[in-house]
Structures are given as C-alpha cells and as structure tokens.
Amino acid sequence: MPRVSEAHLAARRQQILDAAARCFARNGFHQTSMQDVIKEAGLSVGAFYRYFKSKNELITAIAGEKISAVTDVLDQLLETEPMPPIPVMLEQVLEVVDAAVDNGGPVLIAVQVWGEAVHDPEVGALVAEIYGRVRGRAVRTAERAQATGQLPPDADPAGIGAAFFGLVQGYILQRVLLGNVDRQLYMNGVRALLG
Structure with missing residues (x-):
C-alpha cells in the first residue's frame, strides 16, 4: 500500500479546518x-476522525x-528598523482582522470561542494559551517602544x-456585533486617546 505524503495529509487537514470554519461561521459552534x-x-x-476527535480540537x-x-x-x-509607531502597528493588525471578517468569518468564530472559553475549562485553557501569544507580542512591542523612546521610561x-x-x-467585537465599524475612524479615536 503506498504511503500517503505529508503534503496530502496537510491538505486533507486544511480541507477539514476550512469546512469546520464555514460551518461554525454559518451555524454557530453549538448548532x-x-x-x-x-x-x-x-x-x-x-477519514475525518483520523485528523480530529472533537469540536474542541477543531476550534483550537x-x-x-x-x-x-x-x-x-x-x-x-x-x-x-526603526520600529513603526504603536498606532501604525495596531492599524496593521486591524487590517488582518478586517481581512478575516471579509473572508468568510474566521473572526466570527473567535467571538464564539471566547464565549465557549467561559464555560468549558479545556477551551478556556487553550484560548488563554493562544491569545497569550498575541498579548505577549503586544508586551514586547511596548518594551521595544519604550527602549526606542516612543514610550516614557516609567x-x-x-x-x-x-x-x-x-x-x-x-x-473585533465591534466589527462582529455592530458590523459597520470603520477602521480609520477607530484609529483616529485611538490616536486622539494617545495624544
């Protein structure tokens, strides 16, 4: 029997993830x-269960x-080099968010996962780890901004x-719940708050 290539396995796994994302965005996690x-x-x-054993594994x-x-x-x-100002960095992250909202709803799934994390300790731990990575990058951004004089030493x-x-x-919440949040308007508000 021929061995299945790593590329084939990766493609099949992605096929499942894409299908799950469409279902979760369309019908919700619980439905x-x-x-x-x-x-x-x-x-x-x-074939499916070869890759994922539960919805929690899929959502993770x-x-x-x-x-x-x-x-x-x-x-x-x-x-x-030099590191862009923090508002510029934030705006570039929000561009990624906008692309995710506009391309079939992965951000919609994120909000569902946040809700699920409140009630399911397994999902909660996984979400904390995953989102902890983003927050860790944000802290490193602040440290670097401080080192380059963009932020005060204290x-x-x-x-x-x-x-x-x-x-x-x-x-993300405003994009999902209100639907009509303008990124530029949001960033103008952020810049005004930062002075």
Missing part, C-alpha cells in the same frame, strides 16, 4: 455537529491558525501590552 463538518468536508467518518486548530496571522504581522513589525510595558491587546479585541 454545528461533527456530522455537519464531515458532510461539509466531503469525507468519510473514518482554527483559532491557532487564525491567530498566527496576527502574530506573524507583529513579529515582522517587531523586527523592522511606562509599564505589561499594562500597555494589555491595553493594545484590548484595543484589538474591542475592534
């Missing part, structure tokens, strides 16, 4: 069954994949990182 995802992916039950994989887009942007910006990088992360989450 989507594993059978719904299997049908959407066009796979047999056995989707969240990790989508958060990587944000952490990648922050990592690139942190390596830029500023608290942990507090600034938490606020930066909160601005991203606040934007």
